[in-house]
Amino acid sequence: MEVGMKRTDYLSWDEYFMGIALLAGLRSKDPGTQVGACIVSQKNKILSIGYNGMPTGCSDDEMPWDRENENPLQTKYMYVCHAELNAILNNAGASLQGAKLYVSLFPCNDCAKAIIQSGIKEVIYQCDKYADMPPYIASKRMLDMAGVAYRQLPHSGRTVTLEL
Ligand SMILES: Nc1nc(=O)n([C@H]2C[C@H](O)[C@@H](COP(=O)(O)O)O2)cc1CO
Numbered sequence: 001m002e003v004g005m006k007r008t009d010y011l012s013w014d015e016y017f018m019g020i021a022l023l024a025g026l027r028s029k030d031p032g033t034q035v036g037a038c039i040v041s042q043k044n045k046i047l048s049i050g051y052n053g054m055p056t057g058c059s060d061d062e063m064p065w066d067r068e069n070e071n072p073l074q075t076k077y078m079y080v081c082h083a084e085l086n087a088i089l090n091n092a093g094a095s096l097q098g099a100k101l102y103v104s105l106f107p108c109n110d111c112a113k114a115i116i117q118s119g120i121k122e123v124i125y126q127c128d129k130y131a132d133m134p135p136y137i138a139s140k141r142m143l144d145m146a147g148v149a150y151r152q153l154p155h156s157g158r159t160v161t162l163e164l
C-alpha cells in the first residue's frame, strides 16, 4: 500500500529553539540590542523563555534605555535584566539540571554564573559580537572550568516569515 511521505523542510530542533529565542527577543523594548533565550530539557521540552527587559514593576517608560550618559544611573545597564537570567528565573519550578540554553547573543559573565549554578549544561548561541570584551572572556573561562559546553549555531540560511 502507498503511504504519504513526511515533509522534508521541517525545522531542525536547533532551528526551532533558536527561532523561539529570536521571536522572544522581539518582545524586548531595548532600542539597541534585542536578545531572546529559550531553555530546553535534554528531551527537547521547552522549560522557559526570556528576553532582555526591565525588572518586573520597573516601568519601561520611566527607566532609561541609553547606552551612555555622564550619570551612570541614567544608562540601561544599571537596570536591565538579561534574557538568559529572565529565562532562568522565569521557569515554572522545573529543575534546569542538564538543560540546554538557546540564546541569540553569547552570555555575559553574570549570566554565566547563573547558568552554571542552575545546572544548565550546554549553551547554544547565534552571535558573539562582544567576544573580545572582558565579560565574555571571563564568561568562557567560567563555563570551561565548570564543564558547561557552548557552541555557535551558524546561520542555516533559512528565513522564516510569520504572518501575524
Ligand atoms: N547575552 C546578553 N543578553 C542580554 O539580554 N543582553 C542585553 C542587555 C542589554 O539590554 C542589551 C545589550 O545592549 P547593547 O550594549 O548591545 O546596546 O542586551 C546582553 C547580552 C550580552 O551579554
Ligand SMILES: [Zn+2]
Residues within 6 Å of the ligand: 082, 084, 085, 107, 108, 109, 110, 111, 112
Ligand atoms: Zn548577561
